Amino acid sequence: MADTTLIGAVNLALARAMEEDERVLVLGEDVGVNGGVFRATEGLHQRFGADRVIDTPLAELAIGGVAVGMAAAGLRPVAEIQFMGFIYPTIDQMLSHASRLRNRTRGRLTCPMVLRAPFGGGIHAPEHHSESTEALFAQIPGLRVVVPSTPKRAYGLLLAAIRDPDPVVFLEPKRLYRAFKQMVKDDGKALELDRCFVLREGHDLTMVTWGAMTQETLEAADKLHQEGVSAEVIDVATLKPLDMPTILASVEKTGRCVIVHEAARICGVGAEIAASLASDGLLSLLAPIQRVTGYDTVMPLPRLEACYLPSVDRILAAARQVMDFS
Amino acid sequence: MTEAARFVIEHIGFLDPKGEPLQDLPSDLDLDALVECYRAMVRLRRFDAKAVALQRTGRLGTYAVSLGQEAIPIGVASAMRAEDVLVPSYRDSGALAWRGVGLHELLLYWGGDERGSDFAQSRQDFPFSIPVASHCLHAVGVSYAIKLRREPKVAVCMIGDGATSNGAFYEAINCAGVLNVPVVFVISNNQWAISVPRSAQTAAETLAQKAIAAGMPGVQVDGNDLIAVRQATSEAIERARNGGGPSLIEALTYRLSDHTTADDASRYRAADMVEAAQAEEPMTRLRAFLTASGHWDNKMEQDLVEAIDREVDEAVERYLAVPVESATAMFDHLHAKLPLALKNQREAAASETSGDHSDG
Numbered sequence: 001m002a003d004t005t006l007i008g009a010v011n012l013a014l015a016r017a018m019e020e021d022e023r024v025l026v027l028g029e030d031v032g033v034n035g036g037v038f039r040a041t042e043g044l045h046q047r048f049g050a051d052r053v054i055d056t057p058l059a060e061l062a063i064g065g066v067a068v069g070m071a072a073a074g075l076r077p078v079a080e081i082q083f084m085g086f087i088y089p090t091i092d093q094m095l096s097h098a099s100r101l102r103n104r105t106r107g108r109l110t111c112p113m114v115l116r117a118p119f120g121g122g123i124h125a126p127e128h129h130s131e132s133t134e135a136l137f138a139q140i141p142g143l144r145v146v147v148p149s150t151p152k153r154a155y156g157l158l159l160a161a162i163r164d165p166d167p168v169v170f171l172e173p174k175r176l177y178r179a180f181k182q183m184v185k186d187d188g189k190a191l192e193l194d195r196c197f198v199l200r201e202g203h204d205l206t207m208v209t210w211g212a213m214t215q216e217t218l219e220a221a222d223k224l225h226q227e228g229v230s231a232e233v234i235d236v237a238t239l240k241p242l243d244m245p246t247i248l249a250s251v252e253k254t255g256r257c258v259i260v261h262e263a264a265r266i267c268g269v270g271a272e273i274a275a276s277l278a279s280d281g282l283l284s285l286l287a288p289i290q291r292v293t294g295y296d297t298v299m300p301l302p303r304l305e306a307c308y309l310p311s312v313d314r315i316l317a318a319a320r321q322v323m324d325f326s
Numbered sequence: 327m328t329e330a331a332r333f334v335i336e337h338i339g340f341l342d343p344k345g346e347p348l349q350d351l352p353s354d355l356d357l358d359a360l361v362e363c364y365r366a367m368v369r370l371r372r373f374d375a376k377a378v379a380l381q382r383t384g385r386l387g388t389y390a391v392s393l394g395q396e397a398i399p400i401g402v403a404s405a406m407r408a409e410d411v412l413v414p415s416y417r418d419s420g421a422l423a424w425r426g427v428g429l430h431e432l433l434l435y436w437g438g439d440e441r442g443s444d445f446a447q448s449r450q451d452f453p454f455s456i457p458v459a460s461h462c463l464h465a466v467g468v469s470y471a472i473k474l475r476r477e478p479k480v481a482v483c484m485i486g487d488g489a490t491s492n493g494a495f496y497e498a499i500n501c502a503g504v505l506n507v508p509v510v511f512v513i514s515n516n517q518w519a520i521s522v523p524r525s526a527q528t529a530a531e532t533l534a535q536k537a538i539a540a541g542m543p544g545v546q547v548d549g550n551d552l553i554a555v556r557q558a559t560s561e562a563i564e565r566a567r568n569g570g571g572p573s574l575i576e577a578l579t580y581r582l583s584d585h586t587t588a589d590d591a592s593r594y595r596a597a598d599m600v601e602a603a604q605a606e607e608p609m610t611r612l613r614a615f616l617t618a619s620g621h622w623d624n625k626m627e628q629d630l631v632e633a634i635d636r637e638v639d640e641a642v643e644r645y646l647a648v649p650v651e652s653a654t655a656m657f658d659h660l661h662a663k664l665p666l667a668l669k670n671q672r673e674a675a676a677s678e679t680s681g682d683h684s685d686g
Contacts, residue, residue, distance in 0.1 A: 057500055165661075
């Protein structure tokens with residue numbers, strides 16, 4: 001057991017998966033000799049060789065499509081896209097092939113692949129490096145979309161994603177890559193997919209979030225606690241398929257809900273959560289559901305990104321609005 | 327100035343349109359195998375005709391025939407071993423049929439039922455790819471798996487001329503070259519991407535030369551000459567099987583039909599163009615060649631046609647007798663295990679369907 005960052009936990013999980021299953025391989029740009037631009041694959045090339053740690057040409061569509069072929073042929077590819085801003089060519093492969101291969105062959109061919117990418121803002125990265133567009137993937141039937149928010153969950157959820165018999169898009173909040181460390185036991189134990197994690201129990205208000213926004217949301221919950229408001233904080237973790245029973249049970253208990261995500265508001269995953277709460281939990285609600293999200297604008301360049309990202313203050317304002325509703 | 331590199335694209339053809347040899351035939355030419363190929367080409371043409379008839383009478387969905395191009399799917403598939411992996415495009419029914427996919431399965435797929443792609447034979451082969459060129463990348467991934475496992479197998483990817491304009495094609499041949507994987511790309515250049523002619527697709531003189539940029543051998547063959555298609559494909563496949571890496575083959579042919587049953591080619595091309603191409607179609611020359619060499623005659627032709635028509639009719643009956651799947655099937659094959667989040671939708675679909683049944 002060691003103190004590990006989130007990116008370190010990703011590396012641990014990759015190494016563990018490759019060690020225990022020779023079908024697992026990683027591919028992507030700079031993942032081999034260089035160990036990945038964020039160092040997710042550090043040491044893997046030396047340990048497992050160039051055949052299983054593949055430096056691909058600089059071609060994202062190819063990374064996605066080649067992984068589909070590998071998976072259909074019995075391998076367990078973990079493809080890395082260097083930044084989510086470059087992931088869009090792969091949508092054709094994920095939507096047209098990865099997500100539907102099992103269904104369209106009635107299970108004859110399957111696609112057990114993982115598409116990893118760092119996402120989200122807050123590290124003053126260049127243009128195209130900071131967006132949160134997870135909802136694009138969450139809309140695709142047949143895909144899982146998973147977002148870890150701590151080193152432990154990165155380790156356990158990535159192992160689960162790699163072992164899953166179906167395709168998983170695994171989006172890593174890069175703002176948290178080195179934000180803090182946790183004791184991560186490299187025991188090969190996966191966490192369950194398709195489940196929310198309740199990070200903090202409370203009875204006045206439910207705060208639903210994922211990825212890097214768990215940090216601001218937990219901080220807001222701390223401040224609310226000082227004001228005498230008990231907030232429950234839920235890390236959705238698997239955005240598709242959604243664990244609505246956990247969220248509904250929490251809202252039935254608290255009667256209030258604030259949803260927090262970095263991504264733009266319109267058609268974001270928060271909209272789906274709010275719609276489900278409205279249709280299945282309306283009578284439990286004591287106040288309108290509030291969403292604290294990125295704006296429906298283009299993600300600004302670094303000098304303005306702090307204005308775009310939901311802040312603790314914006315989350316607190318929404319929480320107070322919900323609490324004050326009568 | 328010094329010369330950095332120089333390239334030549336060869337064109338291979340053995341038979342002229344009348345079936346006369348243009349050059350010495352391959353020394354290992356297997357005439358019995360050519361007879362089998364000819365039989366498969368007749369089978370494909372008659373199956374296609376039946377499929378169009380079914381579509382015109384509302385019993386099949388949109389279908390893409392191979393009329394005039396039969397030498398390519400049959401020549402390519404007949405050069406493969408059973409354990410090789412075919413990654414086909416939507417016009418390659420003939421190649422899948424050669425590899426053991428049932429005619430009733432092909433009809434089932436084009437009739438709108440996913441079970442048609444759950445092939446009983448050749449279970450490693452890919453289903454038809456509808457988005458052009460996107461499956462070229464799958465063939466690279468498959469061949470990488472083959473290479474990693476040190477299996478004596480090859481992936482064969484079939485595309486049309488239009489697909490060579492697509493980014494996925496370029497990324498695939500580039501990756502195949504640099505990864506040095508056992509894959510063969512075959513372009514059925516039928517001169518038309520629906521209404522867009524080959525001349526509007528690229529300014530390059532040949533499609534085969536695109537291989538040069540990917541660092542692999544590229545060759546152009548007369549795609550209406552079964553012997554040439556088989557010869558070029560066999561060479562490329564065996565080179566790949568022996569660790570020699572990928573290849574690209576451009577097979578020149580002509581789409582004598584509409585693009586699909588949903589198309590009307592008379593809107594964009596003149597009849598005389600098609601008539602000229604008709605004289606070069608692949609069946610006439612192969613039959614003439616086999617007849618001249620004493621391996622084929624009218625009686626054999628007549629018996630073959632009768633046998634195929636019986637087989638096709640049986641396949642149609644078998645296809646039409648397949649009951650529609652339960653509505654829940656769309657949920658049951660989406661994931662290995664139904665996610666809890668889909669349980670309610672599945673139940674809703676099931677109850678709606680059972681309601682329909684009670685009404686009807």
